[in-house]
Amino acid sequence: MSEELGIGCARPTGGPVGEIVEQKEPEKEKLLKEEPTMIKVGQKAPDFTAPAYHKGKFISVKLSEYLGKWVVLCFYPGDFTFV
Amino acid sequence: MSIDSVFVHKMWDDKELSKMVTGGIPFPMLSDAGGRVGTVYGIYDSDAGVETRGKFIIDPEGIVQGYEVLTSPVGRNVSEALRQIQAFQLVRDSKGTEATPSGWQPGKPTLKPGPDLVGKVWEVWKTDMAF
Numbered sequence: 001m002s003e004e005l006g007i008g009c010a011r012p013t014g015g016p017v018g019e020i021v022e023q024k025e026p027e028k029e030k031l032l033k034e035e036p037t038m039i040k041v042g043q044k045a046p047d048f049t050a051p052a053y054h055k056g057k058f059i060s061v062k063l064s065e066y067l068g069k070w071v072v073l074c075f076y077p078g079d080f081t082f083v
Numbered sequence: 084m085s086i087d088s089v090f091v092h093k094m095w096d097d098k099e100l101s102k103m104v105t106g107g108i109p110f111p112m113l114s115d116a117g118g119r120v121g122t123v124y125g126i127y128d129s130d131a132g133v134e135t136r137g138k139f140i141i142d143p144e145g146i147v148q149g150y151e152v153l154t155s156p157v158g159r160n161v162s163e164a165l166r167q168i169q170a171f172q173l174v175r176d177s178k179g180t181e182a183t184p185s186g187w188q189p190g191k192p193t194l195k196p197g198p199d200l201v202g203k204v205w206e207v208w209k210t211d212m213a214f
Contacts, residue, residue, distance in 0.1 A: 010155040011133050038125035041149055045141045046123045050084065052111035053092040061111050064145065070168055071141040074159070075115075075126050075134040079087045079095040083136075083158040 011078040045073070084113035084120065086133055126152055140168060142175065186213035 005012055039046065045063060052061045063071070076083075087095075092112040101107040113120075118134060121127030126137035136153040148171045153159065170183040173193065181193040184204075194200060194208065 008156060010131065013131050013133070037123075039123075039147060039150075041147050043147060045139065045145050045147045046120075047145075048120045048123070050113040050115055050120060051089050052113045053089040053096065054111040055107065055109070058089050058093075059111065061113055063141075066141075067145050068143045070143060070172070071139075072164060072168070073084065073124075073139040073141060075084050075121055075124070075137040077131075077133040077135065077155050078085050079091050080099070081155065083156060 009077070009081050009083045011081055045071075084115050084134070086115055086118055086121075088116060089114045138164060140164070140171065142171065184208050184212065 047062070047064045049060055049062045052059050054061075063073075085092075089112070092114060096107045096112065115121055115134065118127035118129070118132070121134040121137075122129075124137060124139065126135045127133075128135055136155065136157075136159060137150060138152075138159055139150045140148045142148050149167055151159065166188065169189050170187055173183060173189075174181060177193075180195060182196055184194050185208075187193065191212070192207065194204065200207075
């Protein structure tokens with residue numbers, strides 16, 4: 001029996017069901033989780049490369065290639081999420 | 084940028100966004116599978132496996148001048164983002180000698196912080212200018 005999902009603007013996700021399986025986390029991930037970091041205004045934006053779709057083509061974008069320009073970097077929960 | 088693949092970005096642009104924006108989305112739609120970039124920027128929700136609605140304004144030197152993060156159901160305001168960029172540009176052009184008070188819009192008076200302005204902002208800036 002599947003129940004219908006109430007679809008909102010958050011991207012629907014699932015997860016494991018039943019007994020919680022103990023997972024050993026790598027040390028590095030633990031450190032990241034203990035210190036949730038928000039970057040600071042007035043400091044350098046972390047550089048990155050990312051695959052992208054742009055006007056019919058698949059390209060690679062590197063943030064530092066936009067030095068000299070104003071950049072608005074937007075994140076969102078997922079394609080087709082309404083808002 | 085979202086965790087979707089570039090193929091899904093293409094489908095979204097082809098099937099929906101190009102019907103809202105003539106010619107499709109004019110800027111690159113970035114893919115961040117695994118949320119590695121979002122994690123560095125502090126907006127990746129590892130429980131949901133998605134990124135939140137974060138907007139970062141980055142200046143020509145690569146410095147983050149501002150950001151805003153919202154939960155999923157509320158969208159951002161592009162006019163406000165453009166207003167903020169115009170304000171940051173004005174401050175930058177003035178080499179930091181001018182500041183834009185609350186509610187500032189392009190063409191409206193700025194403040195020139197200095198000894199003469201201390202305690203006297205009330206003379207040049209009224210609360211109705213905040214709106």
